[in-house]
Amino acid sequence: MVEWPIAELLPHAGDMILIDRVVDFGPEHVHTQLRVRPDGLFSLPDGSLPAWVGVELMAQSVAAYAGCQSRLLSEPVQLGFLLGTRSFQCNVEAFAAGIDLDIHALRSLQDDNGMGVFECRISGPGVLAEARLSVFRPPQVASYLQEPGHD
Structure with a gap:
């Protein structure tokens, strides 16, 4: 297990941090986990988590991958952007309260301009969700957040 909080x-x-921990990471992958809590930010009345939140779980796992890579280089964690999701499929409508979910993200493409593609999977008891995420982490993130005409 990764020791960084x-x-x-x-x-x-x-409350916007939805995943609990990074279990493992490497140059091309990350494995994160979470326990579905009935009092979470996006919880349904029965305590479950809607399946569409799976995209955010995948995106936060990719962000954790980037954070681990930054920490290895003694660099600050930087903001990234989720550009799109392809082929999100999930076999349940909601993730039941109390179950543990494993999220895996495998980097399949990365360019020098900060564009990346990750193949992602969420699994747990009776759960399988998959998607491909396109992400962007610009080299100079502050310049992307400035409004035009404001230097």
Whole structure:
């Protein structure tokens, strides 16, 4: 298990951090986990988590991958952007409260301009979700956040 707290790997804060931990990572992959909590930010009345939140779980896992890579290089964690999701499929409508989910992301493409593609999978008891995420982490993220005409 990775020793860095998840809050030090993601450019998120508080309740917006949905994953619990990074289990393993390498040059091309990350494995994260979470336990579905009935009192979570996106929880349904029965305590389950809607399946569409799976895209955010995958995106946060990719962000944790980037955070781990930054930490290895002693660089600060930087903001990235989810550009799109392809072929999201999930065999359940919601992730039941109390179950543990494993999220795996495998980098299939990365270019020097910060564009990347990850093949992602969520699995747990009776759960399988898959998608391909396109992401962008610009080299100079601050310049992308400035409004035109404001230097």
